[in-house]
Amino acid sequence: MSGDFNDVIRDSINGSRRAQRILYNTLAGKMFGLCLRYAHDETEARDILQDGFVKVFKNLEQFRFQGSFEGWVRKIMVNTALEHFRKESYQTASIEDVDFQDPGVGEKVLSGLSEKELLQMIRDLSPQYRVVFNLYAIEGYSHKEISQMLNISEGTSKSNLSRARNILKEKIKRLNKTG
Amino acid sequence: MIGQEMERNEKHIDEVFRERLSDLNVTPPANAWDVIEKRVHRRKTIPLYIPRLVAASLLLFVLTGSLWLIFLRKPSDKGLAGQPVFSTQPGEKVTSHRQPARIIPQNSTAGTITQVVKPLPPQKQKEEKISVCKPGFILPVEKNRKNQEEAVAVTPSSMPENFSLAFLLPKNEVVLFGEKDVTHMLEGKLPVPEKQPDILPLSPVLKNQPVKKGTWGIGGDFGPVYAYRHLAESSPILSAYLNKSENGIISFAGNFSFFYKGTKRLSVQSGLGYYRLGQEVNDVIAFRMIKSGQLAILESKGNEFIHVSEGKLGYSGTPVFVANRKSPGGIDQVEFLLTRLGTGIYEPVDVQLKQDLEFVEIPLLLRYSIIDRTLGLSVIGGMGTSFLVKGQTSLISDKGTTFIGDMYELQKTNVNGTFGLGFSYKLSPSMQFRIEPTLKYYLNPVYKSPDISTHPYSIGIFSGMSFYF
Structure with missing residues (x-):
């Protein structure tokens, strides 16, 4: 500085x-x-x-x-x-987030997405998935830290992250098909 | 192979989002700064109830004043002081049903007024006084039963013989002038006493003049208070622990009051008061994340690891997780809680909690005047109804003060008892400066817990002014 x-x-x-x-x-x-x-x-x-x-x-x-x-x-x-x-008391999991099969995402697909599209994907996540994904994947907090910050168990944090990822992959896959 | 692929895939997706979005730069809305600037530089907002209290006080004052003006004020009070109320021609016969007042001339080298008769209605003759005065000054004479029959109500039909002119003074007292006096005055001279006084004049009563019965007054006072609580009917272990870990605080309180002086010595007082009570809680730890320095937070409403005597800690603010360093049973909680939170991730930090309880009160007090002179002394006692307007807890650490949340399970409406001493100094017959050490004790427990019975109290030294109409 x-x-x-x-x-x-x-x-x-x-x-x-x-x-x-x-x-x-x-x-x-x-x-x-x-x-x-x-x-x-x-x-x-x-x-x-x-x-x-x-x-x-x-x-x-x-x-x-x-x-x-x-x-x-x-x-x-x-x-x-x-x-x-x-x-906002986003304490319960969203109904939309049922178990997804891991769709697998190709590098080409991801690199072709704009920041705006990536941002929109995150914002479309349910609040509890969005916050865990942000804290873990982007800010770099550990599951232990997230569990304390959000007063949830580590298992819930991991589960939310996994589901967030799967939802994101699914969206990317859909974009790939429509694109 | 599939598992490794999946893991790679997940890390890959995290990296893509991190790389592309962690430093994403988006222009914020144009008016965002204006809002921030206003909020940062605006003056502290006044709590909503303060203007309401002021409005209520003003309303009360206006209503009381109006009632007094309409119903209680006597016509003779209305600015007639010093004006002649009636006069007779010298030598003119005045019919009176009663004997004229005994003449009590005043011995004064300055040459003063001859005599004064204080008119009283017949039903109040037992409390009659005769006063000697010079214009603008009233000298009290000790109560003398012999004078009872000599007092007269001075009306045009009852002008005492040998008097030609009457002046109405404040407080319903009348100065009477004889023919000689009037002649002297007409010649621009001061009246000359006719006789030597048979009662020595007392000291001028400008300061000693007794306040009339049935007087209304208003006043205000403010002062520092020491606030703490008394624990009753609690388990000895819990009480001992809380008494050790909690301390009283210095806070403040104030009152707006109105008085009604029913008799010379006894008056009733009511009004509105504001009391900020509370306490400090020591032996408290929070947990700080070693890596980031962030304090651990807790989302649930109740916290089983912290015990305080003035309510249950809620988390409507920043829900910092706090705990007693030792449990009320004396067991060290630090290691246990660190294990739960994650040893090596968090470290304990010594902090302090401050509990603030704010009450608005409507008192009903009696004041008994023991000494009613220039320097006066009164005894004050009574009860009041207190309404809890705020009960909250803040955390005090080396990084400043953090509002954690409101307390709950607190009684909203409470009854208290008050006892105090009132020292007063009369600045004028209608204005007093007061200093009043006062004890206030809450008669009901403020915390609804079945385990503990908490009675807040305050010891304050209030100073203020009162004005009598």
């Missing part, structure tokens, strides 16, 4: 709206991309983004200038997304 950017953070801590705007502009795009992965639609993603940035600015003085600022903000965004997930 550059010294200049640290100065922007310090100014933001001191309440400078201009500095806060710079911080927001620097990270808003990536964070909104993150929020879109956790949210069901853009409205929810915007709410998560706004709640998350409010937390960022209100807790900015707790940032210790050690490690990545973006990583720190990302963590807050993930936590905020999880709070939204809990508020």
Whole structure:
């Protein structure tokens, strides 16, 4: 992290709206991309983004200038997304998610998909699958950590991930057939 | 072979999504920043019930004031002080059914008014007083039964003989002037006493003037309170543990009051009060993820690993998992909980909980004035109904304060008893400064648990003002 950017953070801590705007502009795009992965639609993603940035600015003085600022903000965004997930009480598995046969996905098929299509696939997952897939496959948390974060068992976390993957593969396979 | 293929396939799909979406950059909606900026910079919001309380207090004040104006205020109070109410021509005969008041001239080198008769209705003659005064100052005379019959109600038909002019003073007292006085005044001179006084004038009563019976007043006070709770009828082990792990806090409270002074010494008080009580809970641990530093959270509503005496911990805020370091039975819970959470993944962190209980109260108190002078002393006692408006718990760690959630299983409506001492200083006959050490104790348990009986209490030193109409 550059010294200049640290100065922007310090100014933001001191309440400078201009500095806060710079911080927001620097990270808003990536964070909104993150929020879109956790949210069901853009409205929810915007709410998560706004709640998350409010937390960022209100807790900015707790940032210790050690490690990545973006990583720190990302963590807050993930936590905020999880709070939204809990508020919505997505605690039961969706009926649509019956056992799928592993369809197998070819490299060509995946590489041919756009970010928008991949994002839409994740957003179409039921909330509990979406959140586990995001935390495990994209953020890199372990099943143990996820089980604590979501207050579910490790087995449930693994099962949700497996089902999420199968649903995604099935969708990709369908796209392949129709394409 | 098939299993390896599947595993490769799964990792492959994870990698594709991670690579393509982990840093996905999407422009957020244009107005998102405006909303964030407003929320970050807006002033602290006032809880919804505060404006309601203020409105209710104002309404109460207006209603009380209106009632007083309409029904209780006597016509003689309405700004006639200092105005002549009637006069007679010198020498003119005035018929009176009663004897004129005994003349009590005042010995004053400054040359002051001759005499005053305090008119009272016949039914109140037993409490009659005769006062000597000079304009604007009223001097009390000790109650003298001999004077009872000498008091007169001064009306146009009962103007005492030898008096030509009467002035109405505040508090229904009348200054009477004789012919000589009036002549002197007309000549621009001060009245001259006719006789030496047979009762020595007491000190001016501007400060000592007794407050009239039937007086209404309003007041407000505010002050720091020490808040804690008393445990009754609980298991000795649980009580001992909670008394060891919990501490009282310094908080604050305030009251808006109105008074009705029924007699010289006794008054009734009611109004609205706000009390912020609570406690601190020590011997508490949370669990922090070693890798990420994130505190472990718990989703379920109840938490069997934490015991506090003021309600059951709910998780309407950030559901940080907290536990007593030792169970009420004295068993260390750290290793046990770490095993459940995952040894090597989490580490215990010492934290503290703070419980805040906020009440709005309608009191009904009696005040008995022991000393009613410039410096006064009263005894205060009574009861009140308290309504719980907020009961919540926050976690205090080295990273700051985190709101965990509301408490539940708390009584919403409670009854309390109050006892206090009131020290007052009269700034004027109608205005007092008050300092009042007060104890308030909740008579019913606030926590619905069958295992424990928790009675919050507060000891406060309130200071404030009162105004009597």
